Amino acid sequence: MTITPVTPGAPPKRRTALDLARGILTGAVIGSSLAALVVGTVLEHVPLVVGGLAVPVAYGLLVLAAGAPGRAREAAVVPRTALAMIEGLRATGGESSDVPVRFDLTVAPDDGPAYRVESTQFVNLVDLPDYKPRGIVVVQYPPHRPWEVKLVKRPTPEWEDRAAGAHIDSVPGPVLAGEPTRDSGVGGYLTLLALLLGAAGVVFLFRAELFGPDDTTARPPSAAGPADSGTSSTTIVSAESGTVALGPGQSMFDEGALRRAVDSLTRGTKKRQALTVVVQDRLLTVVFTPAGSHAPGFDVDALPYARIPALVREARTALGVRSPRTWQLTAESLTGSLTLRVGVTGADGAASLEANGDGEVVRRIPAR
Template sequence: MTIAAGAPPTHTTPGGLALGFLTGGVIGVSLTAFISGCAVGKAPLIVTGLVLPAAYGLLRHLCTLPRRAREKAVVPRTALAMIESLEALGGDASDVPVRFELTVAPDDGPAYRVEFRQGINLVELPDYRPRGIVVVEYQPERPWKVRIVKRPTPAWEERAAGAYLDSAPGPAMTDDAPQGCAGGVLTLLGLLLGAAAVLLLFRADLFGPDAGGAAPEPSVTSSSSTTTVTSATGTVALGPGRSMLDQGELRKAVESLTQDGEQRQALTVVVQERLLTVVFSPTGVRTAGFDPLALPFDRVAALVEEAGATLGAGSPRSWQLTADGVTGPLTLRVMVTGDRGTGVLEADGQGNVLRRNGS
């Protein structure tokens, strides 16, 4: 029996192209929203980036339930096929996955090529050889869904024994056949439009003057100090002849950075002779931190003096106090550098000395 070959059917449809465009849009929106939300500290954007893919996957699953139910109810059709090539891909001791390329010849349509994988027992593998005729089952609406019938009925086994098939022209269809250039372009277009939509809708948050804390507010300058405050940091630089160790100077400097009434939490406070730097917690994000006004201001001068006098630092040349409350309770670390080395002192949030170290 000879069956003429025909052009292979295709399974790229307008619905598949539209689905690719929609998938690209969801990817673009979710990735851009998540990354942008992390960059500017916006919780709604972060949540959108995490929830949207999950919601899209669930919706797609629900929408395809009727189609998958219909396909399950369709009785597969049986046909003869010729093995064009096969390749064992390795596996365990009993079954191995084999890549088959077949020419399938339906009784009521043109022949076509298809490529798929199927597990074959090692003992039965020699029964499959190029140009050999096998019996297959396929889905009428999705002809690339092909499986070799290992135990066909006697009637089909008799047909296969006396059949001769011509090779169908390629290319072979596969279960994961690409959508082609048009599908790839539409998916990329959807991704770019989704990303652009997020950037456009939230441009004020992403590119506004406070985005990422990069753009500083106007500095307040007096004859003896300069104060600069942004959404992420605040600094106070004293003029010549003044020191953060002067009575009330450090407290006044911290208050100048927190006078907006928002009671902002600080992650780190660094104090030097004439410079104060405060790193604030991101706005709208619940993180660890401490109230910078809770620092033991009255103990700072004594801690610096003790670090320089008792740790062998000699005549102090520079000092720095770092207050850190990110990983636990507020901790103060004082480092004094002098003629004979460096002294380090650690204290708790009330200014009580915990440990000393000198070199």
């Protein structure tokens, strides 16, 4: 069967529908994987990070598997043999015995027009004098890829005889140095668009966690500004309990706010033991031990105020509750020693942790 070789002047190949689809899918995989890695790292979402790593690996394996039949067909194709004339050659570097040499060749197939091609081959320094300009050599190349020309170092006796008596005229350029460039204008734009859409899709799915309302529990006390003494708050004190409700824009996690709220409930009165202390973002409730009661209480000054923000932050971010909606810290000493419990609830369920009077975590119950 005669196969017409590709001439140097062949027009660029245009992308097929399959090429465009592959480019779009590749862009989407790259964009979504990178976004998943970034978003997963920011949110500390381990499954998302694992997915960002696993998806491109799985896609790469899928591409390799899909291309295996084509590679097998190419490997089964018998290469064509032809004579070629060396137009010029130049060593391009190398410090070993085999140096890369760039050959400019005129290839003359038996059943097609001659063409110019550029090819880089590794040649042993001992054999380098055998290759000279205007010299005739034997080459091989795949029928469907005439630019992949390789010199045959030990041709058969028949081809050696043909090369010894052959004369090949030079063919003008251009030089064929590789596969004709594909027309990638539309394909490139579609791939880029798919990349952007893939990244945007991941960000959109986790927009609530990324761009939700700012929560003062996520920042340490040193990063929060001091509470504005001019803002409103409501304090209610009775014989059995006391409550402080902060106004809009305030939080018990503003610097010193929790301690001031507790002091406002005990100011001007004899120090009383607390039975329980319940803290929420803008609400503090203290239940005092009844007068004359022997119920186990504790001094509110003994609370580890400096550790409370870190305990709440850990409960909200490290116990598996994504987008926590509510949280509550309860301090009590019913068992004899001061104990702090922080509970959080969200779309994934509820979780809690328990700490001792020094603010050291002694137990964690993650979300299930």
